[in-house]
Amino acid sequence: MSLLVVGSVAFDAIETPLGSTNGKIIGGAATFIALVSSYFCPKVNLVAVVGGDFPKDAIALFRARGVNLEGLQIKENEKSFFWAGKYHNDLNSRDTLITELNVLGDFDPIVPESYQDCEYLMLGNLSPEVQITVLKRLRKRPKLVVMDTMNFWMRPEVLPELKTVLAQVDVLSINDEEARMLSGEYSLVKASKVIKAMGPKTLIIKKGEHGALLFGPDNELFYAPALPLEEVYDPTGAGDCFAAGFIAHMAACKSTSFEDMKRGVIKGSAMASFCVEKFGTERIVNLSESEIADREQLFFDLVKV
């Protein structure tokens, strides 16, 4: 089984109530997803684009974790995507300070021949146009297509493109605010019905510190708690780590069943809980198997009666 990951590989600069990155660090949806997936999936194939300014040691880090970089374009004379943001005290809302699209502005994704056999596809947060192109360039539809996106792609002027992708994915992973925006419904139960009618048979609604809801194709419902934490240093990438834990679990089990999805949501929650403990990718690059297993166990114990 192999997993294909598409998304941004980029620079972030982040301020949170507990500190700041003091300049650029590496980030981007596909960075988090590829690094986290590599713990569970032996074959992670990356589709992304960076500029010549992207650090060689960051690229070496992907390689060291066994991520296949044949689909990573390096545009030497251009600059990598850059996002700077500042989180509010509640860590649920943030202000974007800088967005420099740079290489992402005209990203034409390459899907190498060696990726064509991929059975699991993670469409990380990125323009729906790029997401749909990747889907089109795969000759065989993967067994499971999971999509993550954000409110930015739900603006009226780009919504039709988002809906085109939505019609072709199996699982959509978004947060509660985005689910309300996309559906026009406040109740998440009602929102789930509206969104499922747009295409994805399965929907994950992430609620940050309040856990995640998984709505299955046959009206199954599952609630994964979040681990109550003393401090959250930086929520950036938590949603990507969540999606990564989810799809990597499905790929590792070679499954598309709802029962496995429930465990996937727990694995995703566990990986997200590591992510927020430090800035950027700092916490997720050097996890041991036992650390991951212990963290997952905490999630199981949290709701055990």
Place this chain on the structure above:
Amino acid sequence: MSLLVVGSVAFDAIETPLGSTNGKIIGGAATFIALVSSYFCPKVNLVAVVGGDFPKDAIALFRARGVNLEGLQIKENEKSFFWAGKYHNDLNSRDTLITELNVLGDFDPIVPESYQDCEYLMLGNLSPEVQITVLKRLRKRPKLVVMDTMNFWMRPEVLPELKTVLAQVDVLSINDEEARMLSGEYSLVKASKVIKAMGPKTLIIKKGEHGALLFGPDNELFYAPALPLEEVYDPTGAGDCFAAGFIAHMAACKSTSFEDMKRGVIKGSAMASFCVEKFGTERIVNLSESEIADREQLFFDLVKV
């Protein structure tokens, strides 16, 4: 085993985004707690006060459900406590439109001799002064004292009284906003430590549609989900029904163990989920045993992997 319940028995007038009560209906913390507890506890003893305006059929309803009313004072020439409020669209916040203390203004609680053997005490939301008086008038300390309160009693001018009660209770049940206000900490994990240092060895933090957290005396942690609902008609009384399900479960099991508390939190969550489906006490007065068992099972299934 017997349960003593103290709290308001009163009138409410409620507006929510889905409708309004069109005038006064019966409400009050002890009304919800006594009615819900009566499903699980054969001996529920009420300590409360109403005016001559309180409907005789509401009093008959308590009797019909086996609630002992020896401690219910009826002040014929006075009026019952009345609260009117309007909920905002998110149902998590509300405006108080009217508060008429009436009989609650100088409530001097009577604890009849027949209540003296009570082993479980539920201090429903009410002035800390009344809560402490009830505790004092019990010659033998109950096995388990659970307290519910609200932000109104956390104002600087009444906080010392609240802290006097807190020092004497086993379990405190409050919502997330109140936990933050009482502790001065945003993180609920940190808040729990500050609040536990005030007295209660066990703390329940209710998070509305996001479930509830139970912090145990030995740093145990349990997360009970909330049932995602299509519509919430009226959140009034949900916290009281939650507390009732919790303490009635403990009383029914004759237990004070953390393991039983976990199930108590699930039972409380289930009873609260009924409460919000209709206005006031409408949904909780005629539940069947199988309805309750089925609802509880939904909560267990929701997190089952």
